[in-house]
Amino acid sequence: MNLNSRFLNWLVAPNILFPGVVGVGAFLLVAGPFVLYPGNEQWLLGGGDATQHYFGWLFYRNGPWTLPLGLNPDYGISINNSIVYTDSIPLLAIPFKALSFLLPEPFQYFGLWILGCFVLQAWFGWHLISLYTSDQVIRFLVTGMFVFAVPMISLFPENPALASQFLLLAGLYLNLKKNELFPIYAWLLLLVFSVLIHFYLFVMVAALWLADILDRLLLEKTISLKTALISIIFSTGSVFIFAWQAGYFTIGSVGAFGYGMFKINLLGLFNPSGWSYLIQELYTKPHWWAEEPIYLGLGGIVALAFAAYSILKSLSIFKTLIKKYLFLLIILLSLTIFSISNTIAIGALEFHFPISNNIEAVASILRNSGRMFIPVFYLLILFIFIQIIRLYPRRFSIAILSICLALQIFDLSAGWLGIRARMVSMGPFPLSTIPLKNAFWKEVLNSYKNILVVPSRFNLSPDFMARFLSHEWRIFGRFASMHHLATNAVYLARSDEQLLKSANLELINATTKGIFKKNSLYIIHEDQVIPAACSILSKNSMAILKVDGFNVLVPDLKIISDTPLNNELSRITLEALPAKIGEPISFAKSTAKLKPYVLCGGWSEPEVWGTWSDGRFAKLYIPLPLAPMKPKRLELQLKAFLSPKNLEQNVGLSINGNFYKKIKMVQDTNNFFEILITEDMTKAGYILIDLELVNAVSPLSLGMGMDARTIAVGLIAAEFKN
Numbered sequence: 001m002n003l004n005s006r007f008l009n010w011l012v013a014p015n016i017l018f019p020g021v022v023g024v025g026a027f028l029l030v031a032g033p034f035v036l037y038p039g040n041e042q043w044l045l046g047g048g049d050a051t052q053h054y055f056g057w058l059f060y061r062n063g064p065w066t067l068p069l070g071l072n073p074d075y076g077i078s079i080n081n082s083i084v085y086t087d088s089i090p091l092l093a094i095p096f097k098a099l100s101f102l103l104p105e106p107f108q109y110f111g112l113w114i115l116g117c118f119v120l121q122a123w124f125g126w127h128l129i130s131l132y133t134s135d136q137v138i139r140f141l142v143t144g145m146f147v148f149a150v151p152m153i154s155l156f157p158e159n160p161a162l163a164s165q166f167l168l169l170a171g172l173y174l175n176l177k178k179n180e181l182f183p184i185y186a187w188l189l190l191l192v193f194s195v196l197i198h199f200y201l202f203v204m205v206a207a208l209w210l211a212d213i214l215d216r217l218l219l220e221k222t223i224s225l226k227t228a229l230i231s232i233i234f235s236t237g238s239v240f241i242f243a244w245q246a247g248y249f250t251i252g253s254v255g256a257f258g259y260g261m262f263k264i265n266l267l268g269l270f271n272p273s274g275w276s277y278l279i280q281e282l283y284t285k286p287h288w289w290a291e292e293p294i295y296l297g298l299g300g301i302v303a304l305a306f307a308a309y310s311i312l313k314s315l316s317i318f319k320t321l322i323k324k325y326l327f328l329l330i331i332l333l334s335l336t337i338f339s340i341s342n343t344i345a346i347g348a349l350e351f352h353f354p355i356s357n358n359i360e361a362v363a364s365i366l367r368n369s370g371r372m373f374i375p376v377f378y379l380l381i382l383f384i385f386i387q388i389i390r391l392y393p394r395r396f397s398i399a400i401l402s403i404c405l406a407l408q409i410f411d412l413s414a415g416w417l418g419i420r421a422r423m424v425s426m427g428p429f430p431l432s433t434i435p436l437k438n439a440f441w442k443e444v445l446n447s448y449k450n451i452l453v454v455p456s457r458f459n460l461s462p463d464f465m466a467r468f469l470s471h472e473w474r475i476f477g478r479f480a481s482m483h484h485l486a487t488n489a490v491y492l493a494r495s496d497e498q499l500l501k502s503a504n505l506e507l508i509n510a511t512t513k514g515i516f517k518k519n520s521l522y523i524i525h526e527d528q529v530i531p532a533a534c535s536i537l538s539k540n541s542m543a544i545l546k547v548d549g550f551n552v553l554v555p556d557l558k559i560i561s562d563t564p565l566n567n568e569l570s571r572i573t574l575e576a577l578p579a580k581i582g583e584p585i586s587f588a589k590s591t592a593k594l595k596p597y598v599l600c601g602g603w604s605e606p607e608v609w610g611t612w613s614d615g616r617f618a619k620l621y622i623p624l625p626l627a628p629m630k631p632k633r634l635e636l637q638l639k640a641f642l643s644p645k646n647l648e649q650n651v652g653l654s655i656n657g658n659f660y661k662k663i664k665m666v667q668d669t670n671n672f673f674e675i676l677i678t679e680d681m682t683k684a685g686y687i688l689i690d691l692e693l694v695n696a697v698s699p700l701s702l703g704m705g706m707d708a709r710t711i712a713v714g715l716i717a718a719e720f721k722n
Contacts, residue, residue: 015126018140023122026147027115029409030416031156032424035111043423044108047474049087049158052491054108055473056086057093058481061100061107069094070247074486075477076495077450078503082247084199085492087161089113090246091196110160117163122147124169131176132386135394141401142385145303148408149381150275150295151374156419161198168201168375171208172382175215175328182216182223184231191235195243200371202239207331208375209235214327251496258367259360260343260352267347268294268370269380270301275415283348291345292370294377299408300384306400307384310391332376338366339373434475440547440569441479447559450520451480451487454511454528454553455504476523489523511553512601512619514539522553533574534600534621537688538657544572574598578623581631581722585622587611587715597622597718602691604709610639610716614709616696620689622718624682631720634675634687639714640665645702649712652692656684665713 034040044054059075060083066073070082070090083093092109125146129139146169147153155163170190174183187209194202213231216223243249265271271282272295279298284291296304311317322329341363342353355363366372389397453472472489480487488507510516511528514535524532524544529551536542536553544553547569579585579596587597589606602618603611625631640649642665653660655675665671681687693712700708 014136015130018136019122019126019143020119022126022140022143022147023119024115026122026144027118030153030420030423031111031114031118032420034426035114035157035423037111038107038109039104040111040426041106041108042426043157044110045478046157046422050110050160051474052493053087053089053110053159053161055477055481055490056083056088057096057108058106059486060086060088060093061097062481062484063486065097068245068247068250070245071250072247074480076490076492077452077486077488078506079488079490079495079500080250081490081492081495082250084247085251085494087159087198087493089161089197091193094246110157114156114160114163117152117160117166118147120164120166121149121152121169124166124173128169128173128176128382129385131173133389137398138389138394138401141398141405144405145299145381145385145401145408146378148297148299148405148412149378150293150297150412150415151377153412153416153419154275154293157423162200162371164194164197164201165374165378167194167197167205168208168378171205171212172375172379175208175212175325178216178220178222180222182213182227182231184227184234187212187231188235188238191239192242195239195248196246199248200366200368203366204335204372204375207335208328211325211328211331215325219324219326251494251499257360257364259363259369260341262368262370263291263341263343263345264294264339264370264373265291265345265347266340268292269296269377271295271347272411272414276411277414278411284345292339292368292373294370294373296381297408298411299404299406300381302407303384303388303400303404307387307391310387332379335372336376338363339370339376341369434478436475436479436548438547438569440545440552444521444554444559445483445485447556448519448521449485450517451476451485451489451523452507452520453487453489453523453525454532455508455525456488456490456500472523509617511535512617514542516542516553516555518555520555522555524551524553526551529572530574530598531601531619533572534598534619534688537574537621537686538684545569546572574621576621576623578625579720580625581629581720583719585718587717600688602693603715604711610714612639612641612709612714613691613693613696613712616693616710618691618693618713620691620715621686622689623686624677625720629720630682631677631722633677633721635719635721636673636675637716637718638665638671638673639716640668640671641697641699641711641713642666642668643702643704646695646697648695650694651713652694654690654692656681656686656688657690 035043041054044050056072056075060072063072063074068082070084070093072081072083072086075081075086083090092113096103096107096109122143125143126139128146129142133139152163152165167190174186174190190205191202191209194205213223213228217225217228265284267282268291271284272279273281273290273293275293275295276298342355344351344353363369385401388400392400453476473491476487476489477491479485480489508528511522511524512531512535516522522532529544532553533544536544541557542553542555543557544551551572575594576598577594577596585596587606587610589608598621599611600619600621602613602615604614622634642649647666649665651663651665653663660675663673675687675689677687691713696710696712698708698710699705
């Protein structure tokens with residue numbers, strides 16, 4: 001028998017053919033074949049999590065090689081991103097990057113991975129039920145129930161990495177099979193693969209691995225302490241190395257908040273949440289987030305009804321299970337409690353039990369705690385079908401399982417038909433075309449390496465809803481990926497919040513000070529346009545342009561100076577009506593749209609008396625009176641924030657970019673200072689005052705109320721004088 005014949009015989013063997021048919025058949029039914037085409041990226045451009053994963057791959061593919069291998073510096077810039085935190089499946093991303101020179105443009109591997117999820121889910125589901133029956137028909141039907149499971153198929157097309165739940169079936173299989181020899185290498189592969197696919201799956205696999213070690217060591221006594229320690233040390237070391245190379249350790253804080261939000265509902269097994277035609281959805285407390293879907297499906301519920309008699313009749317079976325799988329049950333019970341969280345939901349009822357901030361921060365590393373129930377879900381399914389097999393004759397069992405599988409596929413089509421419509425469609429999807437139509441974008445492509453959004457608004461609000469309210473990561477992330485540019489317009493599964501805030505603050509400060517990199521194009525938010533415009537007043541080589549509705553700061557106008565675009569694009573400038581000599585300028589709250597000054601940043605909202613500073617630096621723009629008037633000086637009236645703990649305010653003044661003088665205020669009111677107007681100021685046509693506020697402090701920190709602003713001086717009035 002030649003090699004081809006052996007392979008063919010292996011392929012048609014029932015243990016290979018039947019689960020393969022189930023997996024491929026389910027894939028074609030739910031996902032369709034088109035996602036397998038590497039050049040089909042349309043279904044990944046809907047703007048949700050799938051887009052995040054795909055963008056992560058695009059930037060990683062075109063970025064430089066690094067150490068660790070999984071770093072993704074072009075997607076984030078200065079925030080230590082890696083493909084781990086875009087859920088781009090490092091297990092595939094790293095080798096495909098190495099083969100990138102052989103791959104076409106575009107290229108996506110997510111469709112292939114989805115096929116793998118279906119096939120491997122069927123494979124391990126088949127082998128799980130094979131531990132309890134050798135009947136091929138029953139195996140086939142139960143395998144179908146493992147594949148048509150809501151926790152898995154509900155994750156397509158948005159989260160193919162999380163849908164790799166065959167890893168959990170494999171972990172349960174290793175726990176339940178109980179070979180005489182402990183499968184060290186099987187567990188090692190499972191742990192390494194899971195950490196290279198998704199962290200949530202790794203945690204669940206690691207929990208199952210620990211349960212298997214403890215059951216074998218302390219209950220069955222089939223392995224020695226030496227074997228257990230070897231497995232723990234070898235596996236932990238291997239996981240650490242692969243996690244390091246994938247990029248897990250690039251960020252410092254990944255928790256902070258979220259535990260108790262994405263949980264399971266205690267009625268979730270019977271709540272279809274849009275996944276049933278026949279069962280009415282249970283009312284739950286409305287949130288912007290969704291509880292983890294763990295719906296059994298109509299087929300699963302019917303199967304539970306048939307198994308209930310056997311379960312109630314043979315309650316002694318639980319004693320046997322406890323004796324044989326004590327630590328497995330303890331681990332699964334712990335995962336269940338964690339998945340319920342400290343906010344217990346029963347339908348529409350919720351009971352919240354406060355926990356300390358430190359515990360919440362640690363628990364929030366696994367923010368979507370409901371996912372920890374998934375191994376329990378699959379073990380529950382297995383247990384139900386084992387009882388049916390044991391209780392009923394073969395013919396009756398096959399009839400029950402056939403009905404259950406048919407009901408399951410039909411009932412769940414209320415959900416998976418929508419998934420299929422998305423995955424077989426060739427678009428157009430939101431990011432198939434992006435709203436950057438002006439020829440400007442093509443003109444500047446070869447002149448810039450980075451696109452920077454100021455400020456970057458990713459994850460700045462506690463509930464992460466900024467990613468839906470702000471589209472920069474979708475628009476400019478897509479644009480940058482298409483043209484091999486780096487960007488900070490990103491959406492990540494996790495980020496180092498402190499590093500993100502400091503990088504954002506540094507970017508805002510640089511914009512306020514007029515420090516712009518010539519190789520970067522800046523997309524300026526409306527809140528930062530005035531500070532940016534003030535910072536480039538004396539820099540004729542820079543301009544802020546309005547392009548396709550976006551404020552774009554161009555650090556080098558020479559790039560477009562010789563093109564027709566130079567005359568077509570509108571420029572954003574400071575608008576202020578110059579005051580006359582002797583005309584008081586008030587900084588108090590006013591309804592006037594056009595004022596004789598511009599607050600360029602570092603100021604609070606004006607009040608009835610004037611305007612407080614807010615921060616360590618503040619900037620003020622005042623245009624000079626129109627010709628032929630030539631004032632000789634500008635008098636400022638200031639207010640100082642003083643207290644018994646803060647007896648003076650020291651301020652450094654710079655005028656039009658040049659240091660002017662230092663002033664000290666020791667009284668809270670009646671502080672008058674003069675600025676002599678030079679010929680250079682007259683030529684410039686304005687006075688741009690930079691204030692360095694050395695003693696700025698918040699009233700809150702001084703115990704003087706709840707005002708958290710960092711206050712130093714207040715602008716009351718100004719006046720040009722001869």
